[in-house]
Amino acid sequence: MKIVYSFKKCIGCGLCVSACPAVWSWGQDGQARLNNPAQIEDDWEAGSYPDQVGLAIAVENCPAGAIKLEE
Numbered sequence: 682m683k684i685v686y687s688f689k690k691c692i693g694c695g696l697c698v699s700a701c702p703a704v705w706s707w708g709q710d711g712q713a714r715l716n717n718p719a720q721i722e723d724d725w726e727a728g729s730y731p732d733q734v735g736l737a738i739a740v741e742n743c744p745a746g747a748i749k750l751e752e
């Protein structure tokens with residue numbers, strides 16, 4: 682699994698930061714930042730990622746379509 686995040690598409694709504702704060706945080710410019718994606722992807726592959734629901738909520742509900750998961 683790979684998290685693909687388009688910074689250019691982000692409109693700064695905050696949904697992903699609220700739904701999955703382990704993955705996203707706020708940048709000083711008011712747009713989301715992806716935290717340590719390599720570690721998250723490794724944990725996901727190992728079946729030990731702790732917030733799959735939060736990540737799925739963010740991916741499925743991002744209003745800008747800025748987040749995708751790829752195999």
Ligand code: SF4
Pocket residue numbers: 690691692693694695696697698712713739742743744745746747748
């Ligand atoms: S949910 Fe999408 S548009 Fe909203 S802050 Fe996160 S990446 Fe940006």
